[in-house]
Amino acid sequence: MNQGLAEDRAGSESGASKALFAAVIIMGVMIVVGVAVMIGVIGYRAMHPHHGPALETQAPKGPARLTLPLGEGEHILSVTARGDGMMAVTLGRPGAERVLLWNPEAGNVAAELDFGAVAGVP
Incomplete structure (x- = not known):
């Protein structure tokens, strides 16, 4: 009789442990998908580099002179x-x-x- 009770308990899982097992599986799949996306993005950026706006490399010819329009007596x-x-x-x-x-x-x-x-x- 005790043996039957042990078999019943071993064969039945609680709802909480099933939910925990499903959450672990889902999180594992999400980690694998996230790593695959990250590798894809790194590969794409390595193959298609983004160049910022071109900077002027010539040295200025002397200091820039800025004038402010002042009226007489201002x-x-x-x-x-x-x-x-x-x-x-x-x-x-x-x-x-x-x-x-x-x-x-x-x-x-x-x-x-x-x-x-x-x-x-x-």
Whole structure:
């Protein structure tokens, strides 16, 4: 009688152990597939190298000269660097101020805000 109980327990598996066994099998398959994909990507990148933008290798002929358009009697009050590479330059003269959005890489003024103009009263 005890022998029958031992055989019943040995032949039946619990649901938790079946789920654990299935999870182990699935994870093993996922590891094998992941390694195969990784080897494929490395092989593809080795066969098709990505070249970045071409860099100019010539040395510049002297320092670059950038000019900022200043009006008569104007002077620079402040310069603020922006995150996009441009600079906000505040220019002042007696009775008026203006702000230039200057792109030093291109050497030009992208926008201008003039505080000196007084609107005419109708």
